[in-house]
Amino acid sequence: MEDKASLLTGSPAQLTPTRRSLLAILACVGTTIVATPLLGYLDLANIVMLFLLTVLLVAVKLGRNAAILASILSVLLFDIFFVPPRFSLAVSNIQYLVTFAVMLMTALITAHLAAGLRQRAEESQRREQRTQALYQLARQLAGTLTIGQVAEIAQGFIRTQLAAQSAILLPDEEGQGLAAVSRDESPLIEPHLALVALEGGQLVRSDEISGLGYAPLYLPLRASMRIRGVLAIRFAESSPEPSADTLSLLETVASLIAVAVERLHYVEVAQASEVRMLTERLRSSILSALSHDLRTPLTAMVGLADSLFLVKPTLPPTALETAQALHEQAARLAGLVGNLLDMARLNAGEVTLRRQWQPLEEVVGTSLKLLGSALAGHQVKVDLPAELPLLNFDAVLIERVLCNLLENAAKYSPPGGAIELRASQMADTVEVTVSDQGAGFPAQCGDDLFKMFVRGAGTSGLPGSGLGLAICKAIVEAHGGAISADNTPQGGGCVRFALPKGTAPLVEAEPQ
Structure with missing residues (x-):
């Protein structure tokens, strides 16, 4: 009876097949022991119900195989201990054979249905546990901060x-x-x-x-x-x-x-993007503040250096040389501050393009005139095809781009070296190329050359702040173009930028 109680109340999830079979046998034997004293009080049909109940409990608790064993054993025990003649497999009334058959079929069907129901319940419970575990996993992963x-x-x-x-x-x-x-x-x-x-x-x-x-x-x-x-x-x-x-x-x-x-x-x-944005914003704010605060005194220094040449009587030659050096350094510093201010404005998006349809030749000529002294020691070759179309650009800003590129070419070219400025038509753009015969660009720099304060290797002895190409990139991209830098097969650096053609307005010829 204790085994039967453990069968009804225990959890057989960890039981082996042998132990399940043993518990099924003990359950059938226990039912026989309980039903034997009731033989004089209950009909055989009611005793059959006790065995069917046992088979149902075995199926629910121990599974399908143990229930089938309990079904067969229940029929045998009912025949031996309750059907006359008792304690033998002989049957006095042929009708009991029908009882045995119905009892066995009922027990087997009951065992099958109960075991299937138990199996589905276990699967449902297992799925529920896994679903709950997956939910906990998803919640934990949602709070992770590192891989x-x-x-x-x-x-x-x-x-x-x-x-x-x-x-x-x-x-x-x-x-x-x-x-x-x-x-x-x-x-x-x-x-x-x-x-x-x-x-x-x-x-x-x-x-x-x-x-x-x-x-x-x-x-x-x-x-x-x-x-x-x-x-x-x-x-x-x-x-x-x-x-x-x-x-x-x-x-x-x-x-x-x-x-x-x-x-x-x-x-x-x-x-990373937020850090970069904050860094660029802080850098632009600092550059803008410094350039505004420095521009006025630098302009005054340049003016004072120029005024020394007008002093009467004329200063001694040594003093004039000092004034000339002061003028050059102040002008160079003023140009650097101007670059800083331009870069700050370009990054802040405060520059409004004053575009007009105009020929590229005019801007190239103006740039060459502005850099007359810087290009004096070099051979400048200009190749501008006559069929170049009108382009829609801001002349002042594109002139700044050309001046920066030509000044860099002159700075890094050997004395007397050739500097070439060419323009050519592409499908939708006009490409302008400025090349020199210097040492060229470092192969590993790539797009880093167009970042602020980045300079090529071997330029520590040359004046510059690393802002020229950055300003060129910002101006060209503001016009919807692109800029790149590489080295020529003959040696030397080459910077090319492209401006979109657009649809130029029709120009009517003047009547004769």
Whole structure:
């Protein structure tokens, strides 16, 4: 009776098949012992109900196989102990055979339905537990701040729910392979299978390498924008073959990890962008404030240096040389402050383009005149085709671009070196190229040359602040064009910028 009580109240989830069968036998024997004293008071039909009740309880508690055993054993015990002649398998009335058949069929059907109901209840409970676990996993991943925390939470979930080892693989900084987020309990990784899963976006499985300690299962971390990495899984050697439900659970976990990794990526991008914006804003504010505060005294210094040449009587030659040096340095510093102010205005978007349809030749000629002294020691070659169309640009700003490029070419070219300025028509743009015969640009700089305060290697002995190309880039891009720098095959630097053609207005010829 104690065994029967434990059967009715205990939890048999951890019972072995042998113990289940033994409990089913004890339940049928216990029912026989209980029903024997009631034989004189109850009809055989009522005693059959007791055995059917026992079969139902066995099916609910112990499963289908134990219920089938209880059904057959109940028919035998009912025949031996309750059907005359008792204590034998003989039957005095042929009608009891029908009773046995109906009892066995009823018991089997009852056992099947009860066991199926129990199995569905267990599956439903298991799904509910996994759903709750996935909800907790999603909530924990939503609060992570680093990739390491994502790996720790995900590996803990997989270890608890599936008794498996796992590793999160993310592309390295060079984009050449995958690197595991370091954890001590991570399994060995087969790099080729991981790359196949990353590039193909599908689950990759190879059970042959599982016995060698490698993870046999690789799931892509597929996020909304792209695949962020790979989740590697290795089950314990004693674990059964992963079922479809297990694979579905792992795919859900991989999706949650991918969402967390993508969220951290965009948080990092947003923070970096915000830092860059604040840095540029602060830099522009400082440049603007300094340039405004310095422009007035520098202008006064240039004027005072010029006035020294007009003093009567004339100053001694030594004093005039000092005044000339003062004038040059003050003018150079004033130009630097002007560049700073222009750069601050361009970055702040405060410059309004005064565009007009005009020929490029006029701006080129004006720029060459302004740089007459700076270009005096160089051979300047200008190639402007006669068929160049009118362009819609701000003449003052484009003149500033040409002056900066020509001044840089003269600064970095050897004495007497040639400087070439060419223009050519493209499909939708007009491209202007300024090249020299100097040392050229460093190959590793690239677009960094057009950033503020960036100068090429070997320029420490030359005057300059690294703002010229940055100003050119800002002006050209404000006109809807593009600018780039490279080296010519013959040696030397080459800067080219393109301005859009647009649709020029028709110019009517004047009558003769």
